[in-house]
Amino acid sequence: MKYRDLQIQTQREAPNNARTEGFAFLVRAGFLTRENVLTKLGEHTINHLREVGNETLQAIPTIGNDRETFFAIPTGDIEIAHCSNCKYTERIELARFMKLVEAPFDTVAPLPLEKIETPNCNTIESLANFLGIQKEQTAKALMYTRISDGKFVFVVVRGDMQLSEAKLKAQVGDVRAARAEETESVGAVAGYASAVGLMDALIVADDLIPRSPNLVAGANEAGFHLKNTNYGRDYSAEIVADLVQAQDGDTCVSCGKPLSVLRAIQMNDNFENILLALAETHHDDKGLTFPHPTAPFDAYLMHIAGKELDTLAKAREIYNELQDAGISVLFDDRDERAGVKFNDADLIGCPVRVTVGEKGLREGMVELKERKEKENQLVKIDEIVEKIKPILYS
Secondary structure (H helix, E strand, C coil): CCCCCCCCCCCCCCCCCCCCCHHHHHHHHHCECCCCEEEEEHHHHHHHHHHHHHHHHHHHHCCCCCCCCEECCCCCCEEEEEECCCCCCEECCCEEEEECCCCCCCCCCCCCEEEECCCCCCCHHHHHHHCCCCCHHEEEEEEECCCCCCCCEEEECCCCCCCCHHHHHHHHEEEEEEHHHHHHHHCCCCCCCCEEEEEEEEEEEEEEEHHCCCEEEEECCCCCEEEEECCCCEECCCCEEEECCCCCEEECCCCCCCCEEEEEECCCCHHHHHHHHHHCEECCCCCCCCCCCCCCCEEEEEEEECCCCCCHHHHHHHHHHHHHHHCCCEEEEECHHHHHHHHHHHHHCCCCCECCCCHHCCCEEEEECCCCCCCCCCEEEEHHHHHHHHHHCC
């Protein structure tokens, strides 16, 4: 394909909005605009990646499970939990982790229920600060209404945990936040709610709750809480299940090592994300270094105008020869200075660059350079194909 046909516009400087090196090089090399819109070169590359298919993922250090594949990147739109030891990987809202019962819950017996005054303590943080306790010694209440039948759903998780709505919905179906009148109808008081004494509510508890005695929970009365609430004695739930979201440092459910929470983008059939992941993985200080077969073209062909010999005509012959041999070519036939073309070739990052110059032509040679190598080599024109193919398929 001709350079002009793709209307490639390269840039010498990284865009101001570039948050990663890979994105910066995709813009500078003309695959994307500064607004993250695919150019003609970008669209050609995406179509090429679709044709190559799963081979693209082999060129990227991905992580995932049997359903999804991810590429970890600080600007990713997905949070995942990942174990670097056993490679367990899952979306954060679905990730499982090992819930260990530790102090103060490991040896404590249930204590008598006690109602206490807790003014202006309508959050877990304010409650823990007021009582001088840890957040894990409290019970957090979350209230929803099930969409399918209007059933009030009262959720109990420990105060140091964060509810995963995805896990909740897997247990009870789709829900929405409960309205004030719905909360009042079951006897709960927002900010001071607990499962103790509720009427006509579906109570759902995280599986840590039965193993966490003497939690402070709401008294369903503004300004008051209950000390020493205990699951089974003071209330019970229709559903007890894993409902909370994993956090960085939690224990991997598979191997017992710490989990890391990472930002990532989803791979699989999202070829625009695959293009970004390739750029993040394969670049140097000069530009992109896409490997075969992920590169949009196998070879970057350019000519340097001569004073006596027609280098452009010979480059056209070589272009046709390479194409006929099944080697895809980006043919830079512009009337530009050699330095500009060399820089653009490095930016775009084809595995091989072929340069047709007057000095080499006098001896029946052209210059061949692998993108990742520093040195050039002169090869005979009639040996170009047999020299390039081993580079691509090594």
